[in-house]
Every structure is written in C-alpha cells, then in structure tokens.
Amino acid sequence: MSHSNPDTPLSLTIATRESRLALWQAEHVKALLEQRGHKVTLLGMTTRGDQILDRTLSKVGGKGLFVKELEVALEEGRADIAVHSLKDVPMELPAGFELACVMEREDPRDAWVSPLCAGLEALPPGAVVGTSSLRRVVLLREALARMGRDDVRIEPLRGNLDTRLRKLDDGQYHAIVLAAAGLKRLGLGERIRSIFEPESSLPAAGQGALGIEIRSGRPDLVAALAPLVHQPTWLCVAAERMVSRALGGSCSVPLAAHARWQPDGRLMLEAAWGDPEGPAALLRASETVAVQTLDEAEALGERVALALRAKGARVASSQA
C-alpha cells in the first residue's frame, strides 16, 4: 500500500487526556512526529478516570477509565492515535484497536517524595504515607512490617500529579509514593527524595512506558509510528502485561510485573501477586530467559503467571 511508507507525511490528530502529564506525553509524541514531517494536532479530552477523584480507582472500574473516551474519539474518526501511559491501558484492547507503538521507557520505578525524610526508615512515629495503588500499599506494608513499624498509616491518595503533590505540601501526608516517570517528565525530578529499587517496590506492568493506540487497519499510521518504537521496551512490557492478563488484569488485585534486560542480553521478568482479601504477604515468581520476539516475551509472561498460580495466585474475575 502506498500509504505504508514511513516517509509519507501524514496529517494526524492525537487524542489525549488533559492532565499536565498526559499533555506532556502527547506533545512529546507530536514533536517526534513533526520532526519526521507529519502535521499533528492535539485533541484534549476528559476521561471518567479524571473525573472520579474521590474514590480509589480499583473500586470504580479500574484501568479502562482512562482510555475509553480516547478510544471513542478514534472510533468516530475525530482522532487517529491515542497516547497512553501504558500502565493505564487494559491488557486486552477492545476489538478493532491495537497497540501500534511502545516507546522507550522512562524510569519505571516508584519514587518517595517527602519534605521530612528520604525513606520509610526515617518516618516520625505515627506518620501518614499516601499512595494510590493497591500494589504500592501492599509493598509498603511488607516493608513496614520488616521494620517493625506498625505505627505508620498508609492512606489513599488520588488525583493527578499536581494534586497529589499539593496534598503532600498541604500537610495531609508526611510522604507520598508515586511513579518516578511522571515526576521526571514534568521536570519535577528534584522533588524525588529517593527511588525504590525493584527489590523493595516492584513496579507495575508497563510503568514508565508510553504506548500509542490506533484503530486496526491503519498501515499508514503503523508505518509513521515505526520510527518511534523502542523494541527492547516493547519486549519488556509485553512480558509484563502478559502476567497481568493471565491473572485477570484487574487493578483491584495487588500485582506487580517488571522486566529488565540483563547484561548478558537475557530478559529477567519478576512478578508479585497479593491476595486482595488475605494477609499482606506477596507471592513472587521470576524467570530469566533469552527473548527476541513479542511472542517469546508473552510466553515468558505466561510462564511467570503460571508460576504465581502454582504458588496460590488466583485469576481475578473480569472487571466490570
């Protein structure tokens, strides 16, 4: 098809959420596409996930909340591509949509932001730590239990990045935990007091990576986006996302999945699962293997999910 040449300039519209982080990400993709001669417009929109700020996301339907409206814009032809934080993209896209591009990952780790101290160990007695994901809550509880700190309270923290930082600055929390990637992208990296190594806070599947979604059947877009693809990141997130998918992909279950390239060129995938009803201890599994294709990455993810299941992890029933 003549349209499939990556050098053919296109006029395209990017659907994006309107949080500062989402706009930064959309502008980033816009600039990269414009460098390649394409003409790009942004279409900003508000999603249900942006509107519901008073409840924990896991209680109101989960990840799809941040992408549905963008998909409707693609479906109706009001936009051509949607730029997402991959962490917010459901494991299975609706029929007729596909992931056309995964870009190079920003820092995938969790960050500690606090005016008081550089980590959990230095928190004052009775401190309140804010975070917004079940995964982080369970990982923090584990770490606190290891330190014998049953005095520390973990409280929900919702809202976009600026809102979360403001709540910290208002004194509602002594410290908050959030993704390093968002802070770094917005030039707020200096607020990070410390970074959790994956050994102490295993990241969520896709954390720190951007994905670009399109309607299927647009080889012109696939070709235009091909130069933005970072294959090593795509292999990592394919493995990570398969773990979530194989376990039901619900964000009301504490689940971490993180893949890293080893110096020997193999991919190490680690995952952790927590029983939403049970005790806080997480089940863990990992495997390191040579991976060259997305199929091999997904097979790795499936095996690690199976290993978790063998240890007692259950498949979540599909979310509402």
Ligand SMILES: NCc1[nH]cc(CCC(=O)O)c1CC(=O)O
């Ligand atoms: N759940 C919301 C969300 N989706 C993506 C990011 C951060 C950026 C990224 O992971 O790419 C965040 C904020 C956070 O988890 O603190």
